[in-house]
Amino acid sequence: MTLSGWGRYPRADCHVVRARGVDEVVAAVASSASLIARGNGRAYGDAALNPLSTLMLSASNRLIAFDPASGDLTCEAGVLLSDILDVYVPRGWFPPVTPGTKFVTVGGMIAADVHGKNHHAAGSFGDHVRRMTVALADGRVVSCSPSENGELFSATRGGMGLTGVILDASFRLRPIETAYIRRETLRVGDLDEAMSAFEASRDWTYSVAWIDCLARGATMGRSLLFRGEHASADELPTEQRTSPLVQRPRRSRRGVDEQGAQAERG
Numbered sequence: 001m002t003l004s005g006w007g008r009y010p011r012a013d014c015h016v017v018r019a020r021g022v023d024e025v026v027a028a029v030a031s032s033a034s035l036i037a038r039g040n041g042r043a044y045g046d047a048a049l050n051p052l053s054t055l056m057l058s059a060s061n062r063l064i065a066f067d068p069a070s071g072d073l074t075c076e077a078g079v080l081l082s083d084i085l086d087v088y089v090p091r092g093w094f095p096p097v098t099p100g101t102k103f104v105t106v107g108g109m110i111a112a113d114v115h116g117k118n119h120h121a122a123g124s125f126g127d128h129v130r131r132m133t134v135a136l137a138d139g140r141v142v143s144c145s146p147s148e149n150g151e152l153f154s155a156t157r158g159g160m161g162l163t164g165v166i167l168d169a170s171f172r173l174r175p176i177e178t179a180y181i182r183r184e185t186l187r188v189g190d191l192d193e194a195m196s197a198f199e200a201s202r203d204w205t206y207s208v209a210w211i212d213c214l215a216r217g218a219t220m221g222r223s224l225l226f227r228g229e230h231a232s233a234d235e236l237p238t239e240q241r242t243s244p245l246v247q248r249p250r251r252s253r254r255g256v257d258e259q260g261a262q263a264e265r266g
């Protein structure tokens with residue numbers, strides 16, 4: 001199959017293997033001289049391409065356990081972030097860190113140790129992973145966490161699939177009152193102002209700037225800086241307060257946006 005990353009370059013003819021669950025992944029690893037795991041192919045470059053063997057994990061997509069008291073979720077590595085949002089936002093839970101697209105897998109989020117717009121406060125996704133199971137090249141299936149097989153855990157988090165195949169993972173979702181973000185937009189005139197605005201936004205959960213990279217001279221770095229908080233129920237328009245966790249596709253008034261309708265952008 002011809003595969004590429006999100007950037008559509010390079011493209012490579014890859015021998016594709018599909019595996020679901022521990023036994024099939026271990027068998028795939030054992031029968032390949034060289035293999036890389038692939039989540040949903042949203043890495044920009046060639047990270048999830050191996051002409052000799054590319055292991056598709058999209059069928060390893062089961063939610064395994066959820067504790068509604070703590071928010072602890074355990075799921076297979078091929079589960080999509082979009083599925084987690086669909087299932088848990090209506091129940092009042094949100095992932096601790098989300099990248100700029102929801103079409104990534106849990107395995108891909110751990111392997112790239114993705115960051116979100118709350119990086120300054122929450123760290124990256126790996127900071128929230130409590131445990132994972134990894135299939136190693138020698139056939140072993142190893143559970144690891146910050147305190148158990150810690151070196152494997154640290155190397156796999158951000159390891160871009162090079163330590164083994166992540167089979168499943170546990171991490172904690174955060175409680176939310178509504179499916180909406182209360183947002184403020186600041187216009188800033190140059191890069192210094194943008195950096196100062198970020199510093200001044202440290203107490204906001206989310207912050208991100210769109211920088212005009214074509215501006216030169218005094219306006220170099222001019223930006224729109226967005227900062228946001230999970231909206232509380234009493235911040236919603238009255239008609240939405242009866243079902244605050246239901247996502248509506250339309251943008252509402254007062255700068256409160258739907259989280260789930262996020263477009264794919266970097």
Ligand SMILES: Cc1cc2nc3c(=O)[nH]c(=O)nc-3n(C[C@H](O)[C@H](O)[C@H](O)COP(=O)(O)OP(=O)(O)OC[C@H]3O[C@@H](n4cnc5c(N)ncnc54)[C@H](O)[C@@H]3O)c2cc1C
Nearest residue numbers: 039040041042043099100105107108111114115160161166
């Ligand atoms: C529009 C867009 C916006 C983005 N925004 C952000 C952002 O804000 N922050 C950010 O950090 N990133 C961002 N990214 C990058 C994206 O989050 C990462 O590339 C992520 O790893 C893609 O996940 P995936 O499931 O598609 O993995 P793939 O692209 O399939 O694979 C990526 C890497 O993860 C490895 N991998 C995947 N699954 C497993 C597994 N089960 N076991 C072991 N290794 C595995 C692969 O081998 C590969 O090295 C963005 C990408 C796009 C397209």
